[in-house]
Amino acid sequence: MYTPGQVAEETGFSIDTLRYYERIGLLERVERNSAGQRRFSEEDVGWLGMVRCLRDTGMPIAEMLRFAALVRDGEETIGDRITLLEAHDQEVEEQIALLRERQTAIRRKIQYYRDVLALRAEVDSDPPLPEPASHKTSEEHASH
């Protein structure tokens, strides 16, 4: 049995968020002690671990609620749970791929800036080089 503070500590959700999750039904009615304070079970904490995974991977709350409903409805929904999680896994895969792609572009940009600096340093240290006619370098972001 864990106090709200302990669970907040362990799961990284704030106490307010835990209450919020209970209110909207993402967390099943948590037990209380005699004073009406929440006492989270091991199972609650385990479920919150799952919620954390799903949330950190961008699953909207509405879908987590659907998943929670499946879990509540017992073993006969395991097939559906697999389907749901696999679809989500696929989305995570795509998220990562997009991130990597964008990251590559950002790194190219960084390299571009580095090149500009290097070039400037070179020009500053050398006496003016013989330069081809036109100028006006039209700056960067024709990026691709």
Next chain:
Amino acid sequence: MYTPGQVAEETGFSIDTLRYYERIGLLERVERNSAGQRRFSEEDVGWLGMVRCLRDTGMPIAEMLRFAALVRDGEETIGDRITLLEAHDQEVEEQIALLRERQTAIRRKIQYYRDVLALRAEVDSDPPLPEPASHKTSEEHASH
């Protein structure tokens, strides 16, 4: 010169979003034709490509505005731009690492569900196996 519709098409930002970006200064005052309609330059579109990278990798608008300000302030800010982008690149790296980690946990869960199904199929086909005393498998999510 591109019409708003074309830019929306190319960059994936809605026309409303383009207007919004201009309003808040993320996009510099876009040129207009005689009728007051926007005509985006090649440079605008290039910049929007950068904005897309940053946005897709989770950079908040406030920070994109800081970056935009650096770009506006000319070449002497290139060092700062590199610093900013490198910090962001680092964050993207961490994002991806977290995503991968959570994904692994989700996949473990999927596998767990698969095992449950497999086990059930086995039990259903065989006659009841000799089973140790206690029951009530306390269900899943003590995940790890």
Next chain:
DNA sequence: GGTTGACCTGGAGTGCACTCCAGGTGACAT
């Protein structure tokens, strides 16, 4: 017996990033 400190409730407020709307303009096709 008084003061922390951790918790409770219902409900209101926040921040972010858009998104929508009403009412209007100008260019072009039928």
Next chain:
DNA sequence: ATGTCACCTGGAGTGCACTCCAGGTCAACC
């Protein structure tokens, strides 16, 4: 002339996921 289409403006509204608040309850320590 009459649509209709793509665009314009300022401002209001939306959706999501929290986060905060006022006022209150217990238990425990000084």
